[in-house]
Amino acid sequence: MLVGSGDAVAAGPAPSSPVSLTVNGRPRTVTVDNRTSLLDLLREHFGLTGSKKGCNAGACGACTVLVDGRRVNSCLTLAVRLEGAEVTTIEGLADGDQLHPLQQAFIDEDAFQCGYCTPGQIVSGVGCIREGHTGSPEEIREWMSGNICRCGCYVKIVRAVQQTAGRK
Amino acid sequence: MHPFSYTRVSDTGEALDAGHRGGRYIAGGTTLVDLMRETVERPEVLVDISGLPLDEVTVTERGGLRIGALVTMAEAAAHPKVRTLYPIISQALELSASAQLRNMATIGGNVMQRTRCTYFRDVTADCNKRASGSGCAAREGFNRTHAILGASDHCVATHPSDVAVAFAALDARVRLTGPDGERQVPFADFLLRPGNTPQREQSLRKGELITAVEIPAHPRPLTSGYLKVRDRQSYEFALTSAAIALHIRGGVIREAKVAAGGVGTVPWKLPAVERHLVGERPSAPLWAAAAERAAVGARPLKHNRFKVELLKRTVERQLRIVGGTK
Known part of the structure; x- marks a missing residue:
């Protein structure tokens, strides 16, 4: 190809x-x-x-x-x-029909509106959790700052990342 | 993006051969690919150096620190030796760019990154740095973010790096290898002020490659820190910044290393501030008096006059934070 x-x-x-x-x-x-x-x-x-x-x-x-x-x-x-x-x-994040915990958390927390930035937010959130930068909402905000959300869903995005990190 | 051929090299000799034949080195690519897409950069040959063994952080015999050119910003910031010996470097790195970009961008590339001047990035605008002799649209244009120090009639663009400001403050050296062998250049001489040749930004010879940035040992205890002032709280370039390291013993400042970012055409050393501090005892009036000397020689443009006062306040605040006196 x-x-x-x-x-x-x-x-x-x-x-x-x-x-x-x-x-x-x-x-x-x-x-x-x-x-x-x-x-x-x-x-x-x-x-x-x-x-x-x-x-x-x-x-x-x-x-x-x-x-x-x-x-x-x-x-x-x-x-x-x-x-x-x-x-x-x-x-590639889901395991068959089982959503990745962060994908599920985005749904549970209603962490998006238009959804355009969401795939990037979720993959970035997975990276952020792996890197261990989820100690506080402030830390998550700083380490997720490379992902812009024009709808302004930041509060819920931070919550979804924090809850998923806490469940690990 | 203009077409280019691509070659991957596995050792330094191979890289230098390709570089000497006019190939352009690519490491993290975060600046280069972006500017290639804008056709600001139009390399014909990309030489991918990411496989070279330049990815280690080592403590030098004398207690300094050598950071390999291909260590990513994220790796350098997180490295235990960097965090212990020179936390100011970790701080400056983590206040730069985004987590994604820091995973890609390297220390060598960070130093080599090009200005964020919007006229430089816009190929329809006049820019002496991009198209020599075309003029400088920023000089009379929207120049709020531009330089107040080190500019010339030909160029007023700032160097955007944060960690380079810490490197300048700490008297780092850039280690290079090239067709004529290895050499070291003091950081202050490596990045060039625009003068009459703004298109020439580094004192690199043809085909030379950065192998590492080396920070010399400094007397201990050393307290240090980087303060960055910007339009938003994260993921933004500096309007002003201050990198400060102080060696205080017996209640007296024995050494002071001070540099500023966001204000100069290169990371800007502040020797007048340093001189005012050395031999004195930390105090609020001392910080204020020293910071008053931060903008010596400043020549603001129409829209960036605020940077003169902001720079002084940035330096004073950071002296207070690092120096520990309220």
Whole structure:
């Protein structure tokens, strides 16, 4: 499979490279236009549209995924650099029909309105809990500040992260 | 984004070869990829150095600290040696960017990051840093966040890093390797003021690679801290900031290391403040008098006059916090 970058292509074929990575436990090998972001690879070519494109500049956090267990902005990650990497997206958090505890907490706490930032919030929250930065609402707010919510659901987002961390 | 070819290197020699042939090094990529998308950066060849063995934090023989260029901001901030020996570095790092970006961005890349000047990032605007000789739209434009210190007629953009301010205060050195071997450059000489050549931002030779940032040993006890003032509480660049380290023994300040961020075209050392502190006993009037010297030489622009007073107050407040006198 040859994967384009979504950019206007200049004259002639743009340089591309093969890359093998694992996405939500499934091994994938693709040839990507070098300019392709991980976010575009996920959304446009793997059909994993849970990760959202907000700013496409690393400023909003809607595209947050885990790479080798660490939360990153997939919009600023070049797919070509991910040889051997393990990527987890929002689609990979649930265990079959069993939602991830943080996904369930977002529902229980009513921690979203429009939902656009929610996949990024949840994946980032999973990272935040793993990193152990959930000691207080203040700490959660600081360590979740890379995820913007235009609906302003912060109070409930913080509550969902705090409750999930407390259940661990 | 312009097309580019991509190569991954596994040792420093390979990297230097590729760099010498004009390849552009990429580590965390958080600045570079962003600016490539805006076509501000248009490298033809990206050299991925993330596999190089430059990812360790070590204590030097003399008790200083060496942070490998590829240590991520998150790893450096969390490292026990950094937290114990130079907590000011952890503090500056954790007040920077977001958790996601700190997981990606590296120490070497942090120092190399480019300005957040909106005119630099907008390819339709005049910018001498991006397009030499085109002019500076910021000088007469919306320049609220721009520099009050170290600017020239050609450029008024600030250096955006927080940790670089701590590095400057602590007299860090940048370790480099290149085609002609290894060398060290004092941090204060590594980042360049714009002068007549704002497009030239570091004293790097062609193909040179940062291998580490090294902080020399400082006399102990050392109390230190980083204060950042910004438009929102988190995930924002500094309007002003102050990195301060004090060595106080027998009730007297023996050494003072002070630098400011958000105000200069490079991390701004404040030697006049340092001189006023050394040999004195901590007191509220001392902090005020020293901080009064923080903005020496400031030349504010139309929209950033507030930074002159804000800088003095930032330094005074941080002296009070670090120095421990109310």
